[in-house]
Amino acid sequence: MAGTDKEREMLAEGPTVILVEPQLGENIGMVARAMANFGLAELRLVNPRDGWPNEKARAAASRADHIIDAVTVHDDLETAVSDLNFIYATTARPRDNFKPVREPVESAAELRARHTGGQKTGILFGRERWGLTNEEVAMADEIVTFPVNPAFASLNIAQAVLLMSYEWLKTGEKGAAPTLPRQTPATKEHLNNLMDYLDRVLSERGYFRTDDKKPKMMDNLRALFTRPGFTVEELAVLRGVLTSLEKFSPKRPKGGER
Structure with missing residues (x-):
């Protein structure tokens, strides 16, 4: 019909x-x-x-x-x-x-x-x-x-x-208003930029000690920075602090004296 x-x-x-x-x-x-x-x-x-x-x-x-x-x-x-x-x-x-x-x-x-x-x-x-x-x-x-x-x-x-x-x-069928996060976390691009930065400065200062330990240590760092759900502004503050510390931290050759 x-x-x-x-x-x-x-x-x-x-x-x-x-x-x-x-x-x-x-x-x-x-x-x-x-x-x-x-x-x-x-x-x-x-x-x-x-x-x-x-x-x-x-x-x-x-x-x-x-x-x-x-x-x-x-x-x-x-x-x-x-x-x-x-x-x-x-x-x-x-x-x-x-x-x-x-x-x-x-x-x-x-x-x-x-x-x-x-x-x-x-x-x-x-x-x-x-x-x-x-x-x-x-x-x-x-x-x-x-x-x-x-x-x-x-x-x-x-x-x-x-x-x-x-x-x-x-x-979506329950009709109850969900509890919303108070702040919107940063996108993964912002987090990835921070991880690339940490990879560079920590490598320059011999933090990883040996290449075979680096992947697991970077995984742990990523988990650490992912868990809080940082906002863009919070990551910017953190990046600023790390950059300031970098200026006054001498680089150490990889595999150097521990």
Whole structure:
């Protein structure tokens, strides 16, 4: 009957989904489909193995063309998250890097509160076979893990994205006003600039002692500076203090006297 079919509103908001080095186009397409099912719209890819665009991804997306058409591809994770204020990393285990660990319900509520407060948020998903590296997890603010059967804990990317997308959509149906953060944290670009600065000045002064210890020490430093959720202004103050100290701190050759 004419006029009875009404076009429904397309939900398209919420956190950005970032896939790190996805392998199969079909998996990317199924991720897009899961996102569309629950109202997420922005998908970013870091170094997809089979390149982009990918017709297998479009076919598997099952008409989620608005997501496939808007995909952006990035050479590295640092670039992919530079404009985001807050990020969750999805992992199968908590990891030993001082980050808070949440379950999907709790993390989705946090994402909703930050989104409502005007922040740009994202969720990292790792490779199909072995997930995210410790260095990649270190770029996130917090970790989200899924309560699954410990004897069969493996989730594919699309399943993980679907679970997070579902929990995200549910938070918008409750009608309760979320508690908003009092200040907007700096973007990851500001934090990455600080980490590059620390890498340079600490290397010049022999802080890392040996090259093999440097990656873990930088991961720990990144976790330290990520956890408070610094604002742009606070990072600027911190950078000013460090720059002032640098002017009066003599450089020490790497491997010098300790």
